[in-house]
Amino acid sequence: MRLVKNKIEYNGGGSVTLIPEEPEDMWHAYNLIVPGDLLYATALRRVTTTAATGSTSSQRVRLTLEIRVKNLDFDPQNSQLHVSGQIVNETQHTKVGQHHTLDLELNRQFTLEKGSGPNSEGSGWDSVAVEALKDAVDEGGNRRAEAVAVVMQEGLAHICFIGQFRTILKQKVEMSVPRKRAGGSDHDKTMTKFYQTTLDTLLRHLEFNTSSTSMSTTDPVRPVLLASPGFTAASFQKHIQSVANTSTPALKRLLPSIVVVHSASGHLHSLTEVLQSPTVKALLSDTKHARETKLMDDFSTELRKETNKATYGPREVEHAVDQGAVGRGGGVLIISNRLFRSQDVAERKKWVALVDRVRDTEGGEVRVLSSEHESGKRLDGLGGIAALLTFPINDEDVGEDSE
């Protein structure tokens, strides 16, 4: 995402103008825009005009609309963001108060204005929003820790793209594979077919050029992680090799970037294990993802020790913060950015206040995890919020309150 204009004011109001440049930027936009904000972007709107005779004609008009955001809809698969709300600027074709859904597009700039002050509807540029903006703009330029992972088992393969902030399941390949039996070769035949289907699907998603002329191109190939229990991934690699040697020589370009790792199953959540494997860690050095995964591991180890030095769940964590346990000397608040996307502005404000308090007052560490990542999903399973504490807290009573 490119930051074109930054007019954030000290009081938390102001606007920024951004240009999304790649699909993942839509994800950032999704995290930045909250209901109540003003969004100014170009839009295609179907305008229906009624002539004096009563006949109607409609046409599509490109307008620049400013809407007060009411709702956001993010399609993770295609990285599309639809923002709906009421129009606040009057144009030739629209009236104030009409509803419109803006579809943010790549390489088209949009301006996001957040109000501040007591009477504004939005939450303003709070610390979390500014943090999210920093993430989105990527000032350091150390992005591109991208990889493609194929998590598979016999008859099942998940092709997913691992980005810095999220993991997208691109496609699931499923095939019924007959079991081995005496005298039958159906199993081997079907497995070959399964490998071929998976390879075709993978190449399609990689947009890999398989023509023989592409041998000379020097496009960088993203690392491809093949993960499976047993020998499926290794067999798949062998299959790719044999295809490269026989029919599709262009695949030879792909071969060096293939890494075979172990996973416990072919289901998508085994990706966690894949990303923890030493080979992959070396490959995707110090990405946000690896850090997040490590954090979640630390948390669950701490929880397993049953020292009461780790807790999870909204109420429990708030209780711990109140006790001052998430502070200097190892207190870590782990929070999923799903909580900040709440439709309810008051709720978002609550979580932002908690984050600010831990960071500024208590002196603890705050980690915002992407809910589209495997670690974020693990955190979401725990209620979206967890904390490593500096001293043990017995929160039995908190649990009882809820009964």
Place this chain on the structure above:
Amino acid sequence: MSRHRVKAVSYDEDDYDEYDEDDDGYDSQDPEEKEFLEECTREVLSQLAAGVPSVSASRGEAQEALWHYYNDVEKSVNYLRGKKTKETGKKKPTAALTAKPKGITGKETLFCVSRLVCFVSSYPLPPTTVSSHPSHFPAAQFFRDSPWLNIPAHRKADILVEQLYPRLGLLGGAPEGGGGKMSKLAALAAARKKEGDKTPTSPTTAIDKAQPSASEYKGAPLSLRERLAGSGKQARPSEDSPSLPGLGKGPRCGHPLSQKRTSLEPKTPTPAAVTEPDASARGEQTHDQEKPPTVNVRAPPSTFAATIIGVDTRSKMTELSHLYTNTLDLIRIYGQDLAEPFDFAGPSPDDVVLNAQSSAKGFKSKQPASKPQGDKKDQASLTGDMDSLGLAEKIHVKSKNLDVLSEYKKFKRKNAMNFVVIGHVDAGKSTLMGRLLADLKAVDQRALDKYRREAEKIGKGSFALAWVLDQGSEERARGVTIDIAMSKFETENTIFTIVDSPGHRDFVPNMIAGASQADFAVLVIDSSIGNYESGLKGQTKEHALLVRSMGVQRIIVAVNKMDTVQWDKDRFEEIEQQVSAFLTTAGFQAKNISFVPCSGISGDNVTRRSEDLNVSWYAGGTLIDELEATEPYLHALDKPLRMTIGDVFRGGIQQPLSVSGRIDSGSLQIGDQILTMPSGETATIRSLEVDGGPTEWAVAGQNVVLNLANIDPIHLRSGDVVCHASAPIPNITSFSCKVLAFDHLLPSMVDIHRGRLHVPGRITRLTAILDKGSGNVLKKKPKIVPPGAVARLVVEMDHAVPLEAPTRIVLRAGGDTVAAGLLERT
């Protein structure tokens, strides 16, 4: 007019204002005017009454006349008198409708419009009422009480566009009544008509009959063509028109009814009528003789309707003639029977076709009463035909409707038992089973020799026996069992089915699938130094726990590879002690655990007692003895059918689609309709095999192969559940379960296993930690469940999965079994 003084007002606007004002004056007279009009009216009426001949006129007529003559009393009186005198000569009083004064000037257009409105609104009201207030009757007022779009029939009328000139007047058709001279052509036509009148075939009486009504139409100016067309028609009232005085002085106001009557006869090709009057006239004569004259006062249908319905009604249509002739010509040209009026009494064209078809087939279903039946038959046969045309031919398998349970009781056969072989990887499970099969002659020597040769070729001679069960090319190449393998052998009174399961941790899901089909288990332990210890930490433990939580009660521990430790008694006892201690804690009862020292590779103590002197200390039975000592297991035969599909495969050319598995409960037979879940597709059992032999039925506990028909293989996957449609298994997305935790449990992602079924899911809630013995709640909503505790959890899945309580499930995460237990509630 104040607005006139405004300089900025444009000329156009001025005009418009004036126009407006006029309009206003027209609509509502001011009191002064009214008074004046009243005065004049009185004057006119009195003059009319006084004059000779004395006539009486209504106030309305008088006022109208005054209006027309700009309140000139004298002219009005003259006009009215003339009119009334004429009227008295006729049977029906005609309105002053057609009496249009000539001196209409600036208001001409407006006036015409108002007249038009009057016509529209008046028809078919008596003309007098209309003519009394022709100009003071706005359309809106008239329609005031009419419901929108639901106008009563008597209020309906056609809007007629008045013609500016007499119809076809250029051709010399001046109206006779108008004082104009008849053209030569018209005269000729009149002459011909008179001739026609004299023809004896003409129904002269009709003229008389039509006479009274004819007066209704006399106000219309007749065009030449109309007269020509009508010339041959004695019945037509319009032919009397020459005798009628042309009240229609105002050529603009065509009377609707008269126009209707004067429109063309549909079957007359008009161009022909114009160009060849003679021919057409003759044609008309003959034509009209067949038709009795009718007077139709109904409202005419629209052009569109007329086109659709046919010509008969079109004859009454009011239409501009040029348009009209076009449509007519077209119909003529195409020579279709569209012109025929269509009453819906006869059979529809479709029915005609169907009838023809059915009669061709030998049906006699012409009678209307039997027609629906015939149709049904036809439809049925048609759909039948369509079905038979389908690509996938429906296979009907006749069910014998056996009472499977009583058949089963009658049928005496050997006990059948499944056992699963479990143990750590490389414990020698497959080899031991291979030895068992080889020694029991379940595998012939030739095949065994072949395996041995091939195994030696790739340098794995010791794996030869394992190849009996490890059929997969990958399994052989790597020397490790990947998937379960089933093989059966018989002893004197029992048929055993071996389910050989993989020992590698990556293939535990397959092992769970195998264990779910087993009645009891054989745990193979590698007794060699080091391997035993690593095995105990590894899958030995996990497998034992799994089979126990899958419901297996009895376990036989085969302490394998005893030859590598020289049949050391101490070693055996050490293992026995440790393993039995562990198994007891895992929940096996001591009486259900037995230990056998054996060697798979040499075959000692497998089927025969070892002759090795070192084994003399062992007094117990061989492995096969222990197997036979196992009590047969009882299955739920009378419960609804449940069978987890273990494999979907192509059984051969005769059996394109087969599924195998073990029936968990219930029974089935050939011809049964089965339902596969979660797809919800039905299939028919074409044939079935139990333990490799074809039978007609199967019951719970048997390993069956079902050859299916009428289902697409994409709906079948291993792990699906086969059931009967009468008692289907529900597809669920979340359930509550009571589990024994093997590891720390947090709300997290897990794999859910139930037999072959293997789906991703997540623990969403830790409901409670329970007491192991009593099942009482120890702690509600725990943060974490420690290993070894019994807990109640809520598990959710992304996709609907066929599961029902009570079912034994296993939860795994990250390649480890984290919990196993019972699904309590869905």
